[in-house]
Amino acid sequence: MVPYRRSVEQPLLPYEKRLIAALGCSEQEYRQFAQEVERRYKERPEDYAHIPNVVALPDGGLTLLLINVAVSAIFTAAAILLAPKPKQPNQVERRQLAGRTGKDIYAPSFGFDSLQELAQYGQTVPIAFTRRKGQVNPDDQNDDKGTGGLLISPQLVWSRMKSWGGYQVAEIVAIAGQGNMARPELAGIFLGNNALDGIYEEYFDFYWNGGFEAQSSGSRLRAYNLRYGNLAIDGDRDNPGLSGSDQVFYAPTRSGVAQPAFCGAFTPSSQTRFGVFTGVPNGTPFRPNWRIISIVKGQEDKTDRQLKNQQKKHVDPYLMDNHPFGGNSKDDNENSSNCGMPGTGTNYARRIGIVEHIRGGTVTRVTHGVRDTTRGNESWNNLKQEVDCLVGDKIKVVIGKGRQTEKPFSAKGVDDVDLSDIRSAIQAESARYDAMFSRGSTWMVGRTTWKVTHRSTDDPYDGSREDHVSDGIVITLECIETWSRLQRKIGLVAEEAITVGDYLPFTQEGDDIHEAWYPLLKYELGSFQNTRSCDVTEIGIKSQVWSKFEGITNFNTVPSPGKLVEANRDKIQLSEGKVTSFAHRMSLFAVDVRPSNYDSSRSDNNGWVNVGPYLFAVVGNSPVDLYSFIRIQHPERMQFEYRLRPFNSAIFVEQSDGAGNVFVLDGGRFGAQAWESDTTYGKFQLRARGYFQQPRNYFTHLEMAAVPELITDDEGRININYSSTQKDTSTFFLENLSITNNEVGPSYDSTGLQIRDNTESNIYSKTLGVDPYFDNLPVGERRTIDNWQYTRDSGREVYMKLHLIAYEQNYSHVARNKWWRVERVELLSYNGDYSEGDTFTKHARNVNGIQFAFKYQFLHPSNSAGQLGFNKTATRLWQKYSGLAEVSHYGDLISRSCDNGAEHEIVYVNETLSEETIPQYDGCAMAGLKLKSSDNFNQLDQLRTYLKNGIEVERLIDGDVASSNLLTDLLWYLVTNKDTGAGSILNSDLVDKALLTTTGRYLEANKLYWDDVIAEPINLRSWLSEQAPSVLCFVSLKNGKMSLEPALPYDSNHKIDASNPVTISAMFTEGNIIEDSLEITWLELEERKMFQAAVIYQQSRVNQFPEQKTLIAYYGSDNSDLPIEEFTFNHITSDEHAAKVARYFLSLRKNLTHTITFKTLPWGLNLEAGKFIRVASEMSPYRPDNNGIIQDDGTIVSINALDDGDYSVYYWERKTTAVSEGTLHVKNGKATELFDSVFSLKESDNSDSQIYQIEALDIDQDGIVTIKASNYAVDSDGVSQVAIDVLDTAGAITIEGPLDD
Secondary structure, three states: OOOOOOOOOOOOOHHHHHHHHHHOOOHHHHHHHHHHHHHHHOOOOHHHOOOOOOOEOOOOOEOOOOOEEOOEEEEOOHHHHHOOOOOOOOOOOOOOOOOEEOOOOOOOOOEOOEOOOOOOOOOOOOEEEOEOEOOOOOOOOOOOOOEOOEEEOOEEEEEEEEEOEOOEEEEEEEEEEEOOOOOOOHHHEEEOOEEHHHOOHHHEEEEEEOOOOOOOOOOOOEHHHEEEEOOOOOOOOOOOOOOOOOEOOOEEEOOEEEEOOEEEEEOOOOOOEEEEEEEEOOOOOEOOOOOOOOOOOOOOHHHHHHHHHHHOOOOOHHHHHHOOOOOOOOOOOOOHHHOOOOOOOOEEOOOEEEEEEEEOOEEEOOOOEEEOOOOOOOEEEOOEEEEEOOOOOEEEEEEOOOOOOOOOOOOOOOOOOOOHHHHHHHHHHHHHHHHHOOOOOEEEEOOEEEEEEEEOOOOOOOOOOHHHHHHOEEEEEEEEEEOOOOOOEEEEEOHHHHHOOOOEOEOOOOOOOOOOOOOEEEEEOEEEEOOOOEEEEEEEEEEOOOEEEEEEEOHHHOOOHHHHHHHHHOOOOOOOOEEEEEEOEEEEEEEEEEEOOOOHHHOOOOOOEEOOOOOEEEEEOOOOOEEEEEEEEEEEEEOEEEEEEEEOHHHHHOOOOOOOOEEEEOOOOOOOEEEEEEEOOEEEEEEEOEEEEOHHHHOOOHHHEOOOOOEEOOOOOEEOOOOOOEEOOOOOEEEEEEEEEOOOEOOEOOOOOEOOHHHHHHHHHHHHOOOOOOOOOOOOOEEEEEEEEEOOOOOOOEEEEEEEEEEEOOOOOOOOOEEEEEEEEEEEEEOOOOOOOOEEEEEEEOOOOOEEEEEEEEEOOEEOOOOOOOOOOOOOEOOOOOOOOOOOOOHHHEEEOOOOOOOEEEEEEEEEEOOOOOOOOOOEEEEEEEEEOOOOOOOOOOEEEEEOEOOEEEEOOOOEEEEOOOHHHHHHHHHHOOOOOOOOOOOHHHEOHHHHHHHHHHHHHOOOOOOEEEOOOOOHHHHHHHHHHHHOEEEEEEOOEEEEEEOOOEOOOOOEOOOOEOOEEEEEOOOOOOOOOOEEEEOOHHHHOOOEEEEEEEEOOOOOOOEEEEEEEEEOOOOOOOOEEEEEEOOOOOHHHHHHHHHHHHHHHHHOOEEEEEEEOOOOOEEOOOOEEEEEEOOOOOOHHHEEEEOOOOEEEEOOOOOOEEEEEEEEEOOOOOOEEEEEEEEOOEEOOOOOEEEEEOOOOOOEEEEEEEEEEEEOOOOOEEEEEEEOOEOOOOEEHHHHHHHOOOOOEEEEOOOOO
């Protein structure tokens, strides 16, 4: 709409300011002159005093009419173009034309680790309005060059996540829009950028109720609404627990585990990770990787002495002197062949530990003891001590004090044993640990937590600095919390045990500082609050838990001391093997609870109570994510706050014997365990999948144990029968038993047939995407299929890698001669408990669609060199607690999942509550999805569906009910529908249906379509006024009726008419315009500045993401100095439509220059808004470009040079105060009089006649008609200039973008 403007003070043009400066007058004097000239233009000549009111009719006749004036107004596209724009810079950067692919029309997207929020109550249900039409044949909805179609993002109203061990299942219910809507095609259903048709149907179920189901009331999704997929993991298909129910989206409540209840899933925004990590040893000594150093009989003395000395790096001299097979530690070759290397390694001071506890004035330290020995080498005891702690106590940690002696073991005439590697490793550890203890950092020891309050120096530890070596770095920590009233102990170590220079003397079991002796640990607590009062909270947990041996000695194969002595005497030199493999680890935590918004000052423990009686554990043995859940039923419907608190190894090794049961979470197990927890807040019911187990059963790694002795002679020597082949029960490999078809097809006329080699190769080529023959690979080329998986048996998945090699083989029936063969099946990982001989069958299809069964068997590897198995009667354990401990004697030779970060994460929280009335979602189209995570879908992004047809409405020009893309049909739907539109508050009689139908034909004829979503509440008239210009229409209000009308003239076929003159409905002159009522308002120059129109729109392709496109239009061929104005219309889906809109806006800017307002009498008028009138008047608008000045010497300064001649002017001489009329004589380019004055050229005496389009028409209480109109440009034949420009019949407008070629 062009807004009516009263006369306002126009800003002066730069040219006018130059005139003022040249003349020497003030701005105020110049404005007074301009206003006087403008006033004189409004004076009505006497010649018009007696002209009667005359109306010209279309047929040329003249008549006097009774009043027929429609009180009306129109809202045109001019409002878009005439709205005030920001000032444009002098230089406008040229926009590069490019499209970008958009994901959706509305709504954000989320993944498994960040779930989408539920729609809010009262939020608008979207209206998806679209109809796909082919470019040539409108009924061909699959035409990729057609228009229409929408990719929508349904609104989430129900969500639940489930954990199944090695994967998750997401379940969502969403409102696609207001029904009725046909279901989308499978290829048009997306999660993020991924289409559902790209995965196996076993991985998903997709449900759709278009809002018109007849089997039951409402649109709630039921089993028979399944449209695509075949997911059936947890028995959803077979009655989930509701007798006789067809519900498929259910949740646990206080009434049962599977109810048609509300569920909402969310991911906490912070504090989701929890666990202990970055373990720092508390005095645990360092050991180098074990070596077998054989001293075989019959060598030179010097060699024996050299090897004997080298054994000391790994065997404590005390044991060498005191063990029956130790030989001795003397510097000689005596008894050297009897050196069987007893024990589990020489210990070296770690140079870090807690050495002091302070409470008030009481300081506690540990003083080590020395056991007597008659053989000269010491044995120490009393190296550690437990102390009880309270909040406020302090401890001191010493780091890096002392330095490892590089050559502590010496012998005459042989090379010294070099320990520089140990020295370097320990110094590197000291520097790394020191960097962790920054001021304010927090640590866990046992069941207590501590904060660093002081450092002896802020300089980082440097092993080359003598002050750091001599004194170490002393860290002071203060206790900030204890998590037990009874078990608040931590462990101290003797300072000598971490600072001794040579090696740490031998200690008996019980005196040793083992790997689980109260290590210092970084920690994170997981926590979240319920977002609503609910009945049940389900906590989804993702864990990665494992240990890994990184080239450590294979202790299983290390012979007993007696056996090594036998080998020495038999002149058999043994060497150790190495192990690089993953192994098990157990990680534990507790769940605490308190009411939301609890006042922490009310109790000592901030209100937290443990939801027991069991701790939770996760056991893993490979670097894969494990998914589990804990379901907690509340005592009553309440909001609670939950905390997940980690436990560490010292609690189970030092503060208990690890015999109490914990619950090991295993999401892959069918059937959940249940128990109760009675707390001060009521009785909680807990359920989880998994099993009860004792932590002590996971203390020890089999890999850290020596083999059991098979034969022990009378002298106590240990012998192993190496001739007995044994199996390594700690690992598996896979054997392919058979590959057979279980479906018939080409070349396989019955089932159970062994696969042909060429068929097997083709399956691998299909999976890999590479064929050795067609891709011309050389014979011997190797490739791998990395994702060969067995996933049909939930909780017992097997993940494999196939190693392929290309080979040559000729067959008479085909030209191909190169194929794939499997060299090896690599077992990557598996879930569940597989045993020796267990089998499973993976299925795959060939190119003809025949399914084949690949049968595999689990087997343990064999080793003929000796026994690799494990028995609990092992003779030696090099580490006893490595399955639970966070640190190790062996540094980087053993790594753990907790080394660098917390092992657990809260990935979702399900909140469920029963509902008094089960929602049926009446009148809505509903979508539901159950999705199993996989390689293709490891992110749960926003659900999107492509719709060829949107909501079904009454189609005015077709007279039926179907989907549509005409804005007129949408308007009629919005004003008549009582559920989703304004039909309950508007009377449909207030909308001109007949005129809407006519406009609909105009839209269809010119392919001006509207395909989009209404997703927010709208003011109907304002919204329609914004949308109408983009379909070349305007909104009209006539005699109280609203409608949508074409903005351009059209012919009998309703196509835009750029050939015939517009129809003039009336003419107004000075004779029928009430005196002094005519006002003319020129648009400000900034509003008339020409521009480049950039229209941004969508190109929709069937079952694909829409592509955002940009089209730029401008007059002429040079647009370098024109600013760009953007117009974004997502509902435009064709290039031609976008081009018409761009040309339309350009033409309006160019041709729409001013508006007029005048009053007249109603007699004889037959007018309404939107019609065209001609106005002829002596009143011409004041034009600043007619102004100029005459200098003292007659020089004329004006925009346009004046030729010699006489000109009628208004002028003002500086020496007078009045504006006069006169004649300006120009001769030889100069004025002959009127020197030192400002002038304005008078317009011609001829009446000015222009075409106007009525914008508004009103009648006041006195019967006076007020008409507001805007000028309407026509060519010399009276044809609409805007229509000419829109169709570009004159080729005046350049298009850059999709149409420029």
